[in-house]
């Protein structure tokens with residue numbers, strides 16, 4: 186499948202082509218039958234320089250797996266990932282060091298992603314230390330500058346404290362400072378606000394938005410919250426059971442959803458905008474796991490609009506319905 | 518640098534104190550905080566008090582032999598008191614009595630204490646260093662390395678090493694230091710590896726390990742800077758239990774007389790045994806009771822400190 190590149194003139198920083206990741210699972214404890222869980226299944230998208238792409242979907246749809254594949258914490262079963270036109274799979278040696286500075290990740294859980302035995306200074310300085318960037322004084326200055334930037338001021342009040350002495354929001358700011366201290370050009374942000382108290386979320390979201398303005402970073406912003414995605418992202422990709430079912434400009438996705446799953450998602454999320462017409466959620470059943478899925482549309486069993494033809498048809502591919510709005514559905 | 522970065526007031530960019538001083542303060546504060554938790558544990562404090570008491574007792578040996586005691590009489594190995602019949606029961610000159618060949622029991626006890634400390638701590642340190650390194654490597658690399666070291670641990674755990682050492686010892690009599698090293702190595706590749714590997718495994722799947730990899734850390738960096746520091750508290754805890762097992766093994770083997778050690782608590786009981794006095798153990802109680810009590814209390818002390826440390830290392834066990 187070749188993705189219709191709507192904006193070929195733009196500078197593409199990340200290109201994901203037909204990316205798949207299958208995990209072997211044991212169907213049941215007694216039968217030794219091996220099955221494959223299609224965590225990410227034939228996913229393609231691109232992120233332009235300076236852009237924020239939101240990856241939205243319910244729990245278990247493969248958002249984190251996609252992110253981990255991009256930053257090379259996991260190796261794909263098939264497919265290609267190009268960062269600034271270099272294939273991530275080919276990177277080794279010195280190139281790996283450059284890659285680790287260019288691409289960073291912010292993790293979901295700030296209570297778990299900071300080493301409890303390290304001080305804030307050591308945590309934020311670690312990427313500089315392991316890559317041998319700068320003298321000690323320069324690192325120290327950079328760490329302080331970064332802490333200021335993420336709103337942990339004055340830095341001296343935080344430098345030599347341990348993660349457990351900080352609040353959840355402060356910890357996530359530390360995690361952000363650490364990811365950005367090497368001045369990456371691309372950041373995978375895996376639900377950086379989902380483990381935080383609602384009252385702190387907006388602060389972190391505003392920070393992410395502001396850092397993007399200031400530092401010109403491109404994000405892949407993973408979230409299950411459409412409202413968050415709409416606030417932060419230029420474009421949104423909606424994922425369902427390992428596949429992208431709809432991709433387009435944020436406003437298009439939120440105001441004019443086309444795919445039945447996106448419609449259902451939007452009707453389930455409170456979007457604070459009375460102009461948006463909200464259809465009644467009429468989705469059937471619950472989310473399953475994509476273990477050895479049938480070759481038809483993944484959403485068929487739960488789709489409120491499904492027709493008998495959908496049962497026989499192959500899995501729909503993403504099609505451009507105009508203006509770079511891509512949808513994978515037979516009913517268009 | 519990125520020119521898009523707004524130059525916020527970046528602070529003076531110089532720390533108030535040199536970094537090593539700050540780190541030293543942090544370490545001291547960490548120890549103080551852990552001490553506060555440890556203090557809550559009565560059993561742990563009792564262990565500490567016992568260890569200090571043994572420490573003082575052992576430290577008195579060089580003082581006594583150089584000032585009060587006549588080395589001709591009170592030397593633990595070659596001393597002899599010509600003034601009485603042996604073994605003599607406790608008296609004013611020999612507070613704990615003398616052994617069958619006329620040596621002072623108290624002097625033997627004191628002299629042995631320092632050496633028990635050396636044996637216990639040396640072999641425990643060897644055990645923990647090996648156990649931590651092997652356990653961490655097995656957890657991190659898995660595969661062949663893991664299988665190999667786990668099979669060795671199984672063998673050491675299942676194999677009856679004490680009887681084997683008794684047999685070997687009757688041919689090659691191990692002296693003090695080689696014995697400490699052998700005990701340390703056997704311990705290090707044995708059960709402790711399995712425990713520390715389990716801990717290292719649980720550490721190595723934590724998100725901060727992924728975060729370190731994203732930061733660009735090599736395998737070596739991740740093991741040394743993240744996994745080992747997070748396994749170390751448990752290693753330290755098991756060091757206490759290792760002291761206990763090293764001392765007990767030494768006492769057992771000394772009792773069988775298969776170690777080439779001039780004097781130890783186990784040797785004291787061995788001496789009484791080969792001279793036939795243990796058949797009337799109630800009458801000649803001073804020949805075995807002080808040494809037996811010392812072994813028991815010494816091992817118990819380290820065990821109790823371990824129990825106290827357990828509450829520091831495993832917060833779930835805390836009362837509060």
Ligand SMILES: Nc1ncnc2c1ncn2[C@@H]1O[C@H](COP(=O)(O)OP(=O)(O)OP(=O)(O)O)[C@@H](O)[C@H]1O
Pocket residue numbers: 208209222223224242243244245246247248249250251409474475
């Ligand atoms: N290492 C693994 N081994 C086996 N299965 C895995 C593994 N990692 C993820 N999965 C499975 O892959 C699927 C996608 O997981 P993933 O973590 O990417 O979901 P997610 O969209 O990030 O969900 P959430 O919103 O809950 O974080 C899930 O069904 C999960 O059980």
Ligand SMILES: [Mg+2]
Pocket residue numbers: 248249250293375
């Ligand atoms: Mg996730």
